[in-house]
Amino acid sequence: MNIKQYNHLELSGTFIYRSLKPIRRLFLLLLISCSALSLSAQKLSVEARIDSTLIWIGEQTPLTFEVTQQPEQYVSFPVFSEQIPGGLDIVEPAKVDSVRSSDGYIVVKQKYVVTAFQDSLLFIPPFPFVADGDTIWSNPVSLKVVQPFELDLEENSITDIKPVYKPKFDWAGFFKIVLLVMLIVALAIGLYILIRKYIQKKPVFEPVNTEPELPPHIVALNALNKIKDEKIWQQGRLKEYYTELTDVMRTYIAGVFEINAMEMTSDEILDTLRFIKKEQKDAYERLTKMLQISDLVKFAKWNPQNEENERSLKDAFLFVEETKQEEETSPINSPKEDVAEAEKK
Numbered sequence: 163m164n165i166k167q168y169n170h171l172e173l174s175g176t177f178i179y180r181s182l183k184p185i186r187r188l189f190l191l192l193l194i195s196c197s198a199l200s201l202s203a204q205k206l207s208v209e210a211r212i213d214s215t216l217i218w219i220g221e222q223t224p225l226t227f228e229v230t231q232q233p234e235q236y237v238s239f240p241v242f243s244e245q246i247p248g249g250l251d252i253v254e255p256a257k258v259d260s261v262r263s264s265d266g267y268i269v270v271k272q273k274y275v276v277t278a279f280q281d282s283l284l285f286i287p288p289f290p291f292v293a294d295g296d297t298i299w300s301n302p303v304s305l306k307v308v309q310p311f312e313l314d315l316e317e318n319s320i321t322d323i324k325p326v327y328k329p330k331f332d333w334a335g336f337f338k339i340v341l342l343v344m345l346i347v348a349l350a351i352g353l354y355i356l357i358r359k360y361i362q363k364k365p366v367f368e369p370v371n372t373e374p375e376l377p378p379h380i381v382a383l384n385a386l387n388k389i390k391d392e393k394i395w396q397q398g399r400l401k402e403y404y405t406e407l408t409d410v411m412r413t414y415i416a417g418v419f420e421i422n423a424m425e426m427t428s429d430e431i432l433d434t435l436r437f438i439k440k441e442q443k444d445a446y447e448r449l450t451k452m453l454q455i456s457d458l459v460k461f462a463k464w465n466p467q468n469e470e471n472e473r474s475l476k477d478a479f480l481f482v483e484e485t486k487q488e489e490e491t492s493p494i495n496s497p498k499e500d501v502a503e504a505e506k507k
Contacts (some may be wrong), residue, residue, distance in 0.1 A: 224275055382413070
């Protein structure tokens with residue numbers, strides 16, 4: 163090869179190299195674009211899963227679509243209203259929840275509660291999820307639906323309507339309720355004991371009184387003797403003295419004559435007991451005088467003499483002794499019996 167031929171070959175090679183340079187650049191750009199598209203496609207993933215692979219007819223189970231995407235990326239989910247293709251009925255509409263994973267991706271969960279009424283193996287097909295113009299398909303899932311009842315499949319026979327299926331008794335829930343009730347009762351008892359013992363300073367349980375009930379006149383005489391021993395009026399506490407005295411007499415009259423003396427005024431009591439004036443006039447007058455003095459002290463702030471204070475207590479003792487009803491004696495007629503006898507006469 164001479165020098166001219168060599169120079170010509172060198173010039174041809176240089177020309178070819180320069181001609182291929184734009185093609186190299188275009189190929190490099192195409193490779194970068196494909197890599198970017200591949201990376202973009204890797205940013206989105208979809209997974210479909212169903213919690214139960216086998217259910218009874220009418221039983222419910224969650225169906226979840228989980229999408230892993232880049233932040234700020236918009237993904238279009240498929241929309242289902244009443245049914246999901248494949249034989250599933252929607253019981254509860256979709257609930258969407260999203261969390262950020264540790265690697266910075268966003269995990270979006272779309273959850274349906276579904277059921278089925280067909281005894282067969284259901285195939286749930288893939289569904290499209292669109293993001294940035296690309297479509298990603300979810301994986302298919304399957305669900306076995308089982309008929310739990312025995313059916314009469316004899317030829318030319320009519321099958322009766324099956325009764326409502328009763329689920330198994332929830333013992334765990336029952337024991338939880340029982341424990342909760344027992345806890346509430348225990349807290350209530352503890353609170354009662356705390357208030358009764360430490361705040362009210364009383365015994366937790368009142369002692370049962372096994373002693374026989376005393377007659378009204380014995381109870382009244384004991385209470386009058388207590389007033390006598392306390393000597394309240396000698397200490398200048400006249401209103402308290404006459405209040406206790408009249409309370410004892412009202413309680414005694416209510417027990418013996420069966421009237422609501424505790425809720426009556428002095429005049430009403432005397433008017434109701436007017437029937438005893440025939441046989442026990444002195445007792446009635448003693449009660450009248452004692453009640454009148456008591457009302458003057460309590461309501462008119464009257465200051466009686468010492469003799470009148472002593473006389474009031476003495477009159478109370480005499481009234482009880484003269485009107486007491488013992489078992490061996492016949493009781494005094496009540497106001498109703500006295501009226502009945504008057505009408506007969």
